[in-house]
Amino acid sequence: MARITLENLAHSYLPRPQGEEDYALKQLDHVWNDGEAYALLGASGCGKTTLLNIISGLLKPSRGRILFGDEDVTQKDTVGRNIAQVFQFPVVYDTMTVHDNLAFPLRNRGMDATYVAQRVQKIAEMIGMEDVLRRKASGLTADAKQKISLGRGMVREDVNAILFDEPLTVIDPHMKWELRTQLKALHNEFGHTMIYVTHDQTEALTFADRVVVMHDGRVVQLGTPTELFERPEHTFVGYFIGSPGMNLLEAEVSGDMATCAGHAVPLGARYAPLSGRVQIGVRPEFVSLATGDEGLPVTIRRIEDVGRHQILRAEFAGQPINAILPEETPIPADAHRLKFDPARVGVYVDDWRVTPQHSVVTSQKEAV
């Protein structure tokens, strides 16, 4: 096991990439700490799988280096790197039994037979397949096959990392939860570095200590689930994490005041003059109903009661605004204004969050 460092990494599937848009993976510097569980979150086609394949050695990057600890492994193949990877769709060796499938990676490394038998037994218990060990793998259902794939990924104890590429796509919801718990338990027990690719935010947030969000071939933010929620560094993170995602409004910012379509919105901090496309972003959790002249005039489109809370969907100057209101909040029929918690409003220039010069009001949590 080792710390995995990516240095100046970039990858293009074209033989001669010209501009930046030719790269499936844009310039990337990143360190995966030894023994941590990461979730790699992003929409389909954002380069998640490319990044995994580069780490495991299936793909040689166009540029940059990969280090395990202090050793440069960029030119090494999968055998030299000893990394386990589980793919989105089940891969089993049809002619082998379940037992032989699980034993395959160990036998390829020339492990001792008694150790193999004992280890396979342990993994079979973990994925709940002890009773079918002698069966041929070809006749099993898709989710049983995927469990075998997962088992094959976890069977080696000496791997440098285990990579999961959306492994639970084909598994049914009940089993999904159970397997995720198993993976978590496995992580606590052996302390392997784990990278778990998914486009499902619940999966990412429950599995990982740290979440890496990718967008358009770039890592846009790395942080704990709380950090991603409270301080999205990029509008994509705001939009992708949370349900519904962060509200974004076109704005002009001067000092500690933003103006959206002629209406003033107070900000929690003072900003230097900005150039580029300026937007303000606020999570629906920090939007509330306003009375009198306060807040922005909106047209309420509909209210969804989802049990624990209600989601108010509205429109302001042609842009959608959502608010999450507590279940018990009454919504008067003439409600037509929404206000934001100033401390929770972020300012984004060309999609990236801008740091304020100094804060004017602190949020209640920080004040305590």
Add this chain to the structure above:
Amino acid sequence: MDKVQNNKAWFLVLPVLVLVAFSAVIPLMTVVNYSVQDTFGNNVFFWEGLGWFKEVLTSSRIHGALGRQLAFSGLILAIQIPLGIAIALCMPKRGFWASVCLVLMALPLLIPWNVVGTIWQILGRTDIGLLGHTLAGLGVDWNYSRNPVHAWIIVVTMDVWHWTSLVALLAYAGLQSIPQAYYQAAKIDQASRWKVFRYIELPKMRGVLLIAILLRFMDSFMIYTEPFVVTGGGPGSATSFLSIDLVKMALGQFDLGPAAAFSIMYFLVILLVSWVFYTVMTNLDRVEVK
């Protein structure tokens, strides 16, 4: 409830019945007819019963032809199947050269049988053939019309040249249909090249290989034109395979009765062996499970 019963629809099958009867059933029955009768000419026939069948079953001439035929088909399969797979594994997976390979591989399959025979008949001659001349130049006493081993070499080589591409193309199609994820998983599991072949490529190609084996077996078991053109079944009867012998018997000697009995048994043997091949190969899997 009030379903109308109208069996007149069966008449719609009539054209097919007539066609099949005309093209297959009646000719086959003529052969059956010949196989149980004897004639001394003038279209006068005598009932012979199973006499011809008994004669054919005990004839050492036909035993010899059957033995040669089995040896030939066995040799053909033993060479063409592994060679075809090996070629398919070496072919480029995509791009310009993949297309070039496919076209080149398909060429021998497009040449008519008797032309293939003629090509090799000439190629093997020491006076005007490149191969024969070269061999003679190298000091080999090459003569496929006198030496039985040489005759076999040229007939087998010709069939390998003509038909290996079929196996290769089928195997190639099988290989192309294997999803990339299998190769990636095998790399992650650190499988050797041999294990990738043994546990991924071979099992995934099983379906197409079954077809390849069946086709090559049936075709080689019925081979006639090429050896007829190259060696004419000689020297002696060294390359007289079943078809060649059958034609000699039916048209050369005009022994219609024995030849008819022979053809029926020939047909049954092909049917039987193909069925055995098919059953064995499709059941391999199920047997292993238990």
